[in-house]
Amino acid sequence: MAGRGGSLKREPQVELRKLDDDYCEFVLKNTDASMANALRRVILVEVPTIAVELVEFEANTTVLNDEFIAHRLGLVPLVSSRVHEMKSIYEAADDDDFLDVQLSLDVKCTSDDTISVTSKDLQLDPAYPDIHPVGYHDPCDRGILLVKMRRGQELKLRAVARKGTAKDHAKWMPVATCVFQYMPEITINHALMDTLTDEQKEEWCDADPRKTFKLNKLTHRVEVTNPELYMYDGEVIAKAEEMGKPGLVTIKQKQDTFIFRVEGTGVLRLEDIVLTACEVLARKIRNLQAALEEEATLFDQGGAAPMQM
């Protein structure tokens, strides 16, 4: 009983449809769902970024307590283009390794109006001025609101930002969301379709909430406006059966083509996120290979090597 053998697609293709600063859409072809899902999972939780982790308060007379403000500081997205130079606290580090970024905040309200303390009030680390909150230098961006203060209230703190992954805490997630869908393959049975009147055809097209189908008034044929609009809700299938014409349309999912939609938060460039994700996955495989080799040598030496790594 052999495996499927040789049916695994070995050469995935990528077709970039859109690449903005905060949105990326690409089509991954010629690969399996497990690979696409692995990519999605890694993009979500295993791409490292920088976020505030430790906060030391010197003065806090605001209405929010220390841990509340510390939690909010942790969630502020920091531009992490230099994260590859950093080491996380779980990695072996020498004394001169780049681990921490020191940020500070010192605001006292002296006016009668309520002031808003935002992420733009954070003072950057002079050694690493390019590690700043997203939108820090953008005059149109009002900054992320941390706390509001009235006259006499003060907030003075020091924050340490570190490298981490979303596996530990969601503040380190590099994307707002990362989704993929199968590319639909829609085949309309035109012979069966022609037994319907134009009104019935329109009625059938309207059954789809996403308007994937449309009646072409000139040719009196039902056409697919855009197959990717279809959300696999099965409404048109149910409608066809209701009208007494099952099999009017067959919708399958192309099992080897995936449309990825990644929304960034400004923390990393989107192409960097996807490339880092592939690299992280490759590193896992390399580690596993090394561990297996090590196990093999131990085993050959006749030691009672446990199977665990």
Add this chain to the structure above:
Amino acid sequence: MDQDESAADQRAIVLALDGETHTLGNTLRDVMWSHPHIELASYTQEHPSVNEIILRCQTNAAIPAEQGVVEALHITKAILSHMGDTMAEAAKRWEEQHGGGGDGGQRRQQRQQRQGDGAAAMNEDS
């Protein structure tokens, strides 16, 4: 353990991978199934609180199970490096077609910069 194990014993292997999740487990399992000499492949996470997966592989008599896993790893790495390369190439081609991108996320700032420089209109796709 006995050094001269019969070939039958080497047909199966059980590995416990610490720190791994469905991300790697499902991918490896899928790749292993496509291997012509691997009869059975499975992975399981015994409990979500324990950050470990158990990977099992059983081969037909052609190769030992450990070699099956090693070969599956090679195939997976090849697929991933191909994916990374095509992605990098696609990104590079995009940059060439649509002008230099900026650093992460400051879209409005970039639009201002671009307008400020009076640069030629970028060919944006949408």
